[in-house]
């Protein structure tokens with residue numbers, strides 16, 4: 001299998017086995033198709049255009065991998081180290097030899113898992129180039145897999161990938177939207193990797209909960225309170241979002257406060273201020 005055997009959507013960065021007229025992930029109301037139409041690219045084409053991966057340490061045991069320039073939504077993939085091996089979270093759509101070397105230097109790779117379909121990236125290509133490691137996809141989001149592969153394993157609810165890494169289905173943004181709780185992170189206080197199941201805000205003290213971030217489509221109060229309740233099952237102090245957005249400490253309280261604030265506004269509690 002060579003890089004030109006699949007295609008990447010330029011707008012979301014998700015790999016496809018075939019090229020429909022429009023990327024279904026982008027045509028959905030949570031994403032967007034460019035006004036000038038759909039663009040498909042290949043890994044070889046991106047390399048020829050000068051795209052390169054980069055990696056850096058976010059904290060001991062956690063590496064971020066992205067590309068310059070960014071592809072699609074431009075998430076920063078995360079390599080999480082555990083005593084059993086590493087897990088690649090929210091893989092980028094772009095990968096090159098340097099990115100693969102960075103992952104392999106961290107130890108044996110247990111699998112690839114994304115928070116939701118916008119972050120599938122080139123998950124199957126990562127798997128193949130890392131020796132066919134498992135790709136974990138939440139069963140509720142199966143319809144969004146555009147490059148099926150025998151390495152894909154469907155899961156629901158809770159996925160214990162290593163003694164120090166729990167993936168939990170939270171829902172909201174997508175029915176299968178998930179977070180990964182790395183219990184050893186933040187010096188043992190716990191780290192939550194959230195994709196954009198929740199979104200750490202620029203103030204680094206609050207988070208947002210949305211159906212669509214680019215199109216600003218809200219979620220109901222009931223759903224946001226349910227999400228906060230589910231996240232309350234986990235112990236953590238720090239959050240990393242899908243880019244470099246993060247909450248360094250006291251993140252559980254930030255979620256609780258933000259869920260209550262969101263619920264109050266969408267319920268109309270503050271309509272007198274509008």
Ligand SMILES: [Zn+2]
Pocket residue numbers: 009010011012013014023024025026
């Ligand atoms: Zn797309």
